[in-house]
Amino acid sequence: MKADIPEKGAVLQRDGEDYAIAPHIPGGFIEVAQFRKLVEAAEKFDAPVMKLTSGQRIAIVGIKQEDVPAAWNRIDMKIGHVIGLCVRMVKFCPGTTYCRHGRQDAMGMGLKLDELYHGYSLPAKFKIGVAGCEYSCAAPLTKEIGLRGAPEGWTLTAGGNGGAKPKFGHLLAEGLDDGQALEAVARIVDFFESCTWANKMRMGAVIDKIGFDEFKKAVSIG
Ligand code: SF4
Numbered sequence: 001m002k003a004d005i006p007e008k009g010a011v012l013q014r015d016g017e018d019y020a021i022a023p024h025i026p027g028g029f030i031e032v033a034q035f036r037k038l039v040e041a042a043e044k045f046d047a048p049v050m051k052l053t054s055g056q057r058i059a060i061v062g063i064k065q066e067d068v069p070a071a072w073n074r075i076d077m078k079i080g081h082v083i084g085l086c087v088r089m090v091k092f093c094p095g096t097t098y099c100r101h102g103r104q105d106a107m108g109m110g111l112k113l114d115e116l117y118h119g120y121s122l123p124a125k126f127k128i129g130v131a132g133c134e135y136s137c138a139a140p141l142t143k144e145i146g147l148r149g150a151p152e153g154w155t156l157t158a159g160g161n162g163g164a165k166p167k168f169g170h171l172l173a174e175g176l177d178d179g180q181a182l183e184a185v186a187r188i189v190d191f192f193e194s195c196t197w198a199n200k201m202r203m204g205a206v207i208d209k210i211g212f213d214e215f216k217k218a219v220s221i222g
Pocket of ligand 1: 093094095096099100101102103106131132133134135136137138
């Protein structure tokens, strides 16, 4: 029996038959009771494995197509935007909340950015990374927008990405407080949203095309 698959709610697996579902788990932080629900859903729908993803999600892998809607109902969580032209993830580390190395509140900033931007439609896939210190555990330099905590504030980079043609982001600003960092992120997102011509070109390639100085002028940062 075929079933309606929620938009972006399931990813067909290599066997061409089974699906993976990956609920939204901001920063990978999940309450124990909710974690238990995920495990129970995996058991209920005979999923052979669960996968901790690079996007800080927990995917349930190997669900039959007809069971996908019921699995979503059972776990009762938001869909993770794992595919599509949008802000796919805001990856963040524990920062000053849990980590002894933390210099800035990466968890607070990451949750705020996640609330504002996760799933936000843009001309290409787009990722944000927030790390609480220079050790960069959330890999901010390889994200379209990266924030890295330093004693004097946030260091902002833009235009990084992973994938087949990886790039490090350009340094845009240092010593930003939380409000300044959020404002700068909003300007960068607005800029990229206006690049309708980009058509799946990632922001790092857009910056290469127009030049970093033009980009800085466009976002009025740096
Ligand atoms: S980036 Fe720094 S603050 Fe964040 S988890 Fe790594 S060591 Fe800790």
